[in-house]
Amino acid sequence: MTILVRRTKGGLPANKIRAAGEAISKGRIVVFPTETVYGIGGDALDEDAVRSIFRIKGRPPDNPVIVHIARISDVQPLVSEVPETARILMEAFWPGPLTLVMKKSEAVPKAVTGGLGNVSVRMPANSVALSLIKAAGTPVAAPSANLSGRPSITTFSEAVAELDGRVDFIIDGGKCRIGVESTVVDMTRKIPLLLRPGGLPVEEIERVIGSIDIHPAASGRGKFRGRAPSPGMKYRHYSPVHSSVVLFEKEQTSGPSIAEARDRLLSSGFTVAMLVTDEARLRKGVVVRLGSSKEPERIAKSLFSAMRQLDRSRVDFILAEGIDEKGIGLAVMNRLRRASGGNGPEGLEKLIALKRGAQR
Ligand code: TXA
Ligand code: MG
Secondary structure: OOEEEOOEOOEOOHHHHHHHHHHHHOOOOEEEOOOOOOEEEEEOOOHHHHHHHHHHHOOOOOOOOEEEOOOHHHHHHHEOOOOHHHHHHHHHHOOOOEEEEEEEOOOOOHHHHOOOOEEEEEOOOOHHHHHHHHHHOOOEEOOEOOOOOOOOOOOHHHHHHHHOOOOOEEEOOOOOOOOOOOEEEEOOOOOOEEEEOOOOOHHHHHHHHOOOEEOHHHHOOOOOOOOOOOHHHHOOOOOOOOOEEEEEOOOOOOOOOHHHHHHHHHHOOOOEEEEEOOOOOOOOOEEEEOOOOOOHHHHHHHHHHHHHHHHHOOOOEEEEEOOOOOOOHHHHHHHHHHHHOOOOHHHHHHHHHHHHHHHO
16 A cells, blocks of 8 residues: 655645655655655665565666765765765755766665666755655665656656555655756766756756766767666657657758648647647647746756646647757757657658557
């Protein structure tokens, strides 16, 4: 049975958060809010607990999970060394949406790192998450709470719909403030390497430690080949179950426009929704506006929820408008590119044929 910890007028009951934390220390699994997305957490030092997280999510065992801590000093026992630049970033951005990859210590079990020699650590900027980790008295391993491959979870009701009955606790933290996952940076190299763009813009990191390297897969473009420095890069990700996402990049030069694609799909009997900025000039059909292109933070905040909502309504196609890759826009584009699996307007006819085949 899953215990649902709901918010009351006075906020979340502290004794229930404490109970959930104590449950983690006994090997139980708790879904909890962070400022980025909801996480599904267990004791990072308990191999069995970590394995049950993988089982519940259906996550490939070689894809490592992030270890969450409540104080900067808690990083020490998890790593064999803290590089100077990592120390500077922790002081500048923790608690916050930044995950740092460092050399692991003996204390970290294999299940956490997927067998890699590095561990990723972050301190979330969310009071519920921090109280929970403190109450657990142990670092908390927590991937995003979605089932493997699906869009991340950013509201309590989505968490309940996906995980009720599969975990021990689900804690209501309302809607996540940021809405996309943390930025992941590999600190084990001379020049730090961005593995996943996220809630903390690269520009902000570079303002503090100078320019960093950007992994070519960080844009979310193309299929990843070869050995991934971050195994999450090579797996299908953020994809709705029913709906096919088609991404219209800003610099698109060939294929139909969003309006033309909509008309083509509607006349072929498909259901269509458009996931666009406030500025998009579209009237006909289901138009979901995520925010102004000048405020990519607002777009990031509702992106996953909107995809989940459209998927629930079983719309056949989601036509998504690309935005600038500035600031958090890079994280938004990474998620959209991966959700679309590379489907753009040029491939629309092929996609229609595929979808017809699947519906038959
Ligand atoms: O915002 C977030 O980061 C959320 C919340 C819950 O904290 N967590 C999250 O975890 O997004 P997850 O497991 O969905 O994504 C973690 C990403 C994966 O792409 C994984 O491959 C990468 O980080 N990663 C984790 N540990 C790593 C390591 N030791 N080396 C390289 N990449 C790692
Ligand atoms: Mg995830």
